[in-house]
Amino acid sequence: MQNGQLRHRDDGRPLAAYAEQVAVICPRCAAPGWVAAHWQPYQWQARFRCGSCGHRLEQGQWAGAREYRGHRACGHCGYKWVGAGKRFESAPAVPPVELEGCCQRCGWRGPVPVEVHIVRDGAAVDPHFGLALALQVDTRAGTVWAYNREHLRSLADFAAATLRERGPSVNRSLFSRMPTWMKLARHRVLLQRALVRLQARLDGLPACPAWPDPA
Ligand SMILES: [Zn+2]
Ligand SMILES: [Zn+2]
Structure with missing residues (x-):
């Protein structure tokens, strides 16, 4: 003091x-x-x-937030970077192995294989x-x-x-x-x-x- x-x-x-x-x-x-x-x-x-x-x-x-994401080549025009991703706040009962992606160049839609990534941006989590x-x-x-x-x-x-x-x-x-x-x-x-x-x-x-x- x-x-x-x-x-x-x-x-x-x-x-x-x-x-x-x-x-x-x-x-x-x-x-x-x-x-x-x-x-x-x-x-x-x-x-x-x-x-x-x-x-x-x-x-x-890890039981907290995670994101499943990946990319592949377009099945129509060959553009290399068709991405897909989805965030979950906890472990989903059925983890996705692929998600639908959309080609930015031609609009083609198709399945994109995804992998899990841990998300550590939550402040109020252990x-x-x-x-x-x-x-x-x-x-x-x-x-x-x-x-x-x-x-x-x-x-x-x-x-x-x-x-x-x-x-x-x-x-x-x-x-x-x-x-x-x-x-x-x-x-x-x-x-x-x-x-x-x-x-x-x-x-x-x-x-x-x-x-x-x-x-
Ligand atoms: Zn308990
Ligand atoms: Zn395309």
């Missing part, structure tokens, strides 16, 4: 540094649960166990499996979300500060990557209220299992 100002200094910690425990929604039964992860040089080992329905996910089983975060709340300015208690505490410290400083080279930090609206002084109280709601929701969740979970 200085001159009545509450200071916040960006320590440069990236979002990934908070990713060892992520509160998520079970994709099968919608109960809240935890993804537990461990950084083993040089990759994550992560697992999800639902305490309600027993649903399990192991490292590498980085390991792509599951929806349990700790997210919509405000009129945007969605506020957090992985866990520690992440929530960092956001609360940031929201409480009236004087925000950046350390050197913190371009990849949690705070430098935060949406602009969260950094605006006029949204400070809005952000704080959202974080209080998330804290209450967190307090109602079961504890995160420790890594390694013997189950």
Whole structure:
């Protein structure tokens, strides 16, 4: 505290540094649960166990958004780049092996073989499996979300500060990557209220299992 100002200094910690425990929604039964992860040089080992329905996910089983896309040559004019693609927010029951494409040059329509690509552009999803975060709340300015208690505490410290400083080279930090609206002084109280709601929701969740979970 200085001159009545509450200071916040960006320590440069990236979002990934908070990713060892992520509160998520079970994709099968919608109960809240935890993804537990461990950084083993040089990759994550992560697992999800639902305490309600027993649903399990192991490292590498992406359950979030994906896109099926591909291209082929036109069956009529020979134009090389007839593309097709479709996005799904979770794994489809029957994954497509081909989708209909349309030739930009001659209008021919036909089947295009497609392959799956993981989509990581969703903000409020866990980085390991792509599951929806349990700790997210919509405000009129945007969605506020957090992985866990520690992440929530960092956001609360940031929201409480009236004087925000950046350390050197913190371009990849949690705070430098935060949406602009969260950094605006006029949204400070809005952000704080959202974080209080998330804290209450967190307090109602079961504890995160420790890594390694013997189950
Ligand atoms: Zn479940
Ligand atoms: Zn064509």
